[in-house]
Amino acid sequence: MNNLIKLVDESLEKFLPVETPEDLFKSMRYTVLLEGKRLRPVLCLEVCRCLGGKLEDALPTACAIEMLHAQTLIHDDLPCMDNDDFRRGKPSNHKVFGEATAVLAGDALISFAPQVILRNSKNLPADVLLQVLDDFFTSAGARGVIAGQVVDIESEGHPETHSAEKLDFIHDHKTGDLFRLAIVSGARIAGADCEKIAEMREFAHNFGLAFQIADDILDVVSDFETMGKTLGKDAQSGKLTYVSMFGLNNAKCKLTCLLEKCDVIINKYNSEILREIVKGIRKRVGI
């Protein structure tokens, strides 16, 4: 696991060097290179390996997904969005570089990331490369994370509009889409057949939902020091979360159930790393 994280960190540094204009690239690098668990790229790489692919073939896509994830964090933290001053224990991007540069650094990452895939995936057959790019655009855009983000914002402070269906939509897109992209891309790059891709999509669905429910729970029960970001904001701002909808206990039950489903799929593969990632969620939430 740590080897993969190190590989991702080194590759992110390599794929995103400082160019002109320096301030822009420094702002992009600031959030992309923040120390993190690198869950999405690690999942992409490990799924690719499990299905018989080469790590180096998945590396550009894995890093591009992490760049896209960083973009969502930069824009989510903006004053007109979640207005968060901290991210992973450090001042958020706009607190360091100013709002204008933070908006532009996020914008820049959205097209920088797929270019990393396009320019560094010469080994992939053209049809796989085009499919990975198409998935990338879907997950990055109005049919992906942004769809989730918009509905999340709209429902904030409007409890009369909250429903289980809407909650599913938000989680499935806002959090689920990038995990699905990472996992399914890893499978595609490995040359997996339709059946395996469908299985990995199922794993991604359960894992993404579990991850978000864990996050909802931690927003209630954790503290700044552990999480590195402002907490308790969900309840304060009337956000629609799994906990606000179903209560803390039901959230924990649902989480347990989803992680068990993940285990069933993982157990078919010989992957210490996937097991460790799922275990990590259990440990964070204490279940």
Next chain:
Amino acid sequence: MNNLIKLVDESLEKFLPVETPEDLFKSMRYTVLLEGKRLRPVLCLEVCRCLGGKLEDALPTACAIEMLHAQTLIHDDLPCMDNDDFRRGKPSNHKVFGEATAVLAGDALISFAPQVILRNSKNLPADVLLQVLDDFFTSAGARGVIAGQVVDIESEGHPETHSAEKLDFIHDHKTGDLFRLAIVSGARIAGADCEKIAEMREFAHNFGLAFQIADDILDVVSDFETMGKTLGKDAQSGKLTYVSMFGLNNAKCKLTCLLEKCDVIINKYNSEILREIVKGIRKRVGI
């Protein structure tokens, strides 16, 4: 010319229908579908036709470039950027949909646009498609319009940092890159050889610079009614423009010279439309 504009308008409508979440798509469509001259897509289509290509092959790319252009307008107008309340005579995106949705609609367009190219360009050979996408990412991103935008913002109100070199950098990227993308993509899609592509790149360079100098001049001499946006802001905010650097008369001389260079290249082709576009700039500025 009007036929091409109509074709672009109809195609934008077709490529960007209202999907869920409605507010997001409405916000994207609001700025993309604002009545405009459609200069970039028309240039893309007409250059493709001049070089022997088919209009329908260039249409997805032409529309994607207009979507990207709309994205830059949405984010440029944000309070943390140029803080403009009007665009093409209508309230700007964030005045209608709110800042959060405007940020997200812009973000969404950055990945929606290349997906329009990817999904609707099945007729293009894979190498041309990938080259068009690569150009798109470059122009859209940290090595393109955003580079120009960042340096523009940084130099605003800091006359001690102004230089002709910096002005060139800003214009070449902020305005030039999308025109270059439109014109060079049109040539690539037509299957043009290296020589023709280089010639079109030269035309694009001169045209893009001319367009921006005309804009700098109009910010001084025009009025809201003609331009549909707030004017006189460049001087007020201490922006680095061709007029602030070299004065109004020199700006007009440079513009005349650039448009003559455009004519030299255009005259090699039988294109009433390209001639009309160049004439349009002369007419707007009154030279």
